[in-house]
Amino acid sequence: xxxxLEKMGLVRTEEVPLVxxxxxxxxxxxxxxAPEIDASQVSYEDVIHSVYQQGGVEDTHSxxxxxxxxxxxxxxxxxxKKQASIAGILTVNxxxxxDLINDGGGRINVLEAAAQSIKDENDSIISEAxxxxxxxxxxxxxxxxxxxxxxxxxxxxxxxxxxxxNSITQLLNFADGIAGTTEGES
Numbered sequence: 001x002x003x004x005l006e007k008m009g010l011v012r013t014e015e016v017p018l019v020x021x022x023x024x025x026x027x028x029x030x031x032x033x034a035p036e037i038d039a040s041q042v043s044y045e046d047v048i049h050s051v052y053q054q055g056g057v058e059d060t061h062s063x064x065x066x067x068x069x070x071x072x073x074x075x076x077x078x079x080x081k082k083q084a085s086i087a088g089i090l091t092v093n094x095x096x097x098x099d100l101i102n103d104g105g106g107r108i109n110v111l112e113a114a115a116q117s118i119k120d121e122n123d124s125i126i127s128e129a130x131x132x133x134x135x136x137x138x139x140x141x142x143x144x145x146x147x148x149x150x151x152x153x154x155x156x157x158x159x160x161x162x163x164x165x166n167s168i169t170q171l172l173n174f175a176d177g178i179a180g181t182t183e184g185e186s
Contacts, residue, residue, distance in 0.1 A: 037114040039121035048111075055110030063104035065095065 035055045043050040069086045077085070090097055 035110045035113045037110065037117040039114070039117040042114065042118060047114075051110060051114040052107070055106075055114070057103075057107055057110055061095070061099040061103050063100045063107065065090075066100060 037051060037054050041050070041054060066086060069089050070082060073082050073085055087097065090100075
């Protein structure tokens with residue numbers, strides 16, 4: 001297969017140096033130039049598409065064109081030969097590799113901004129929910145204290161009332177005995 005690609009001029013037989021490390025390809029973005037991504041507007045059913053849409057990322061001159069070309073090449077080809085082949089394909093199609101590299105860097109910048117925005121928004125929601133939980137815990141504690149206090153008061157009042165009822169009942173029984181004795185005298 002590589003022979004056919006060589007004959008078509010799509011594969012070079014000499015080794016091509018590897019691409020510059022990624023750190024040198026992705027431009028550093030100053031905070032004021034970072035894309036604005038509103039996490040509340042991100043669709044979590046299709047996060048990447050939603051983020052790209054907000055970040056103004058378009059599919060023209062997409063870094064993913066390289067992936068599409070890689071996928072059509074034989075897997076047994078070396079990376080160097082794949083790079084050379086794809087360089088030829090891009091040239092034939094009038095595609096500037098630097099446009100694709102810029103697209104990739106821009107996508108990374110948008111994705112990093114989105115990740116930070118999503119983290120910040122969700123951290124805020126988590127903090128609010130944790131504060132709500134703490135507030136609810138203190139309300140639960142207060143309610144449990146009220147319940148315990150009310151149960152204690154009920155028990156103490158019931159004990160005092162029961163004791164009083166028993167005393168009165170004993171006095172009534174005694175008084176009934178007195179009444180029975182005096183009734184016989186009348």
